[in-house]
Amino acid sequence: MKKNIAILMGGYSSEFDISIQSGNVVYKYIDRDLYQPFRVHITKKEWFYVDDNDQKHTIDKNDFSLTLNGSTITFDAAFNIVHGTPGEDGLLQAYFELIGIPQTACDFYQAALTFNKRDCISTLKPYGIPTATNYFLNKGDAVDTKAIINTVGLPCFVKANKAGSSYGVSKVKTEEELIPAIDLAYQEDDEIIIESFLSGTEVSVGVITYKGKDTVLPITEIVSENEFFDYEAKYLGKSQEITPARLTKEEEKKVKDLALKVYQILKMKGFSRSEYIFQDGEPHFIEMNTNPGFSEASILPQQAKAAGITIKDLLTNTIEEAIGS
Template sequence: MKKNIAILRGGNSSEIAISIKSADLVYKNIDTEFYVPFIVHIEGLDWFVWHNESKIELDKNDFSFQLNNKKIKFEGVFMAIHGTPGEDGILQGYFDLLNIPYNCSGAFESALTFNKAMCNALLKQFNIPSAKAVLLNKNETYDLLKIEKEIGFPCFVKPNRAGSSFGISKVYKNTEFKQALSKAFIHDSQVMVESFVEGTEVSCGIIQKAETLVAFPLTEITTENDFFDYEAKYNGKSDEITPARVSDLDKDLVQTLSKKIYKLLNLKGMVRMDFILENQQAYLIEVNTIPGLSEESIIPQQSKSYGMSLKELFSLTLMNMFKND
């Protein structure tokens, strides 16, 4: 019997447009021989199923809805909400209470990885290098001279708990810092100030396949902009080259570190990890437990390079979900 799958989109962050694109790609490529997909939109308190160009309200008590006078319940959830409440563990906790399996990492692991500063600080204890960073909270005072001495310029100023490069600025001098901080605080009440590491940016996708942890071919990211910002990611201002033009030594280093992080943090589902390569050292940028799945996104490119169709990729993540349940 086919299983009803809720493909979640929306969210309460700036990433909602990317989420809608991701959910659409999943819906188009899910294997309908085994699954009945439904698009479920969650935005604030507005939860509904988008079915035949119309909204059907969801019952939040048991995550069900009525269709043709019949109650429809879901056997599983495919999470495509980037940002809160899909990437930070909130919805995972809700589904844990309802005992509905989902295709991504658990509530605690999602909350941890969504907090870039805390995640990177923890991983440094396990010899996973990342750039020097300080965390600033909204409405608290800060010592710019101390930050300049500790982090230096240029540096990146970015929301601690946000994605898709929203609110990020590359700051070259202290007179630019205040404006960059204000821009980042629009997206989060915590801002990460991170030292600039010059090198090659690469991304590595990870997924479990049977008993093997598979690392996809790396993607090398180049951009005509100053860095890989939102415009570069989604408006054609970058080149994403898969497989990356890096040495076998660097490729093995990034893939090995990515697998190590996946295991250390007890992650599940499709995960993407971003690094900067410099002098045969890989510096972690961030861990993405709900990576983008739009046509422009990196994971679909890597899956294709690996030789796995999108239908196979999504079938694998759903199979893993039910296996782990």
């Protein structure tokens, strides 16, 4: 008998539309010999199943069930491809943990930790993981631009602490640009992280649980046409994503070993994609995405393809890992 799989997409953040695109790719490639997929949209107002006629059917949040034609449908697993809150910050993970339905992303604590850039970096630093120099702000804090520059230097990056897809991110080159960049970041989150500029090759490293083993996928080099790997570079074609990355054997080993170490320190499972920048020959950790973009052109599917893993096989493995864990 086929297993009922809810493909969760949407969410409460600026990444809503990107998540819908990712969810539809999962729906397209999921193995229908094994699974009966259901596209479930997660919105602030309601959760609902969208059938093939684009009709909406409400999900009962009490037990995550669905009533169709008088019959109740329950789910064997949830494929969580919600970017941002509540799918990437631990809220959905905790909900499914409570009601006893397996979901494909990491556990709720790991999701909350990695979604919070400041807390994730603070957790990794005692393990010797290299990072940029950081300065933290909370909304309402007094802003001392000179103290910020004395700490991180110029240029620097101002980022919303809990946001994805480069929303609320600015590259700041002068003291005068700091306040507008901080105001922009506060539009996405009430916490901010300001980072020193790292000059060097930027790479994205996918680490997944594949056939029961933590596996580092082929590395992708990011070459942005813009100042940094921003929204336009990620989604509007203004970047080159080169897989495998043009690294020396030594550089490749360093960043693969580091990415695997980070994955295991954080006790991750399922998908992950972390960003690193080489400075002075050493990879520096920037951030981790636990529900990375999943369009056909997205980085993680590119990396899986380079490793000889089809999208269908990747999805099947992810679902079976979740159900078996």
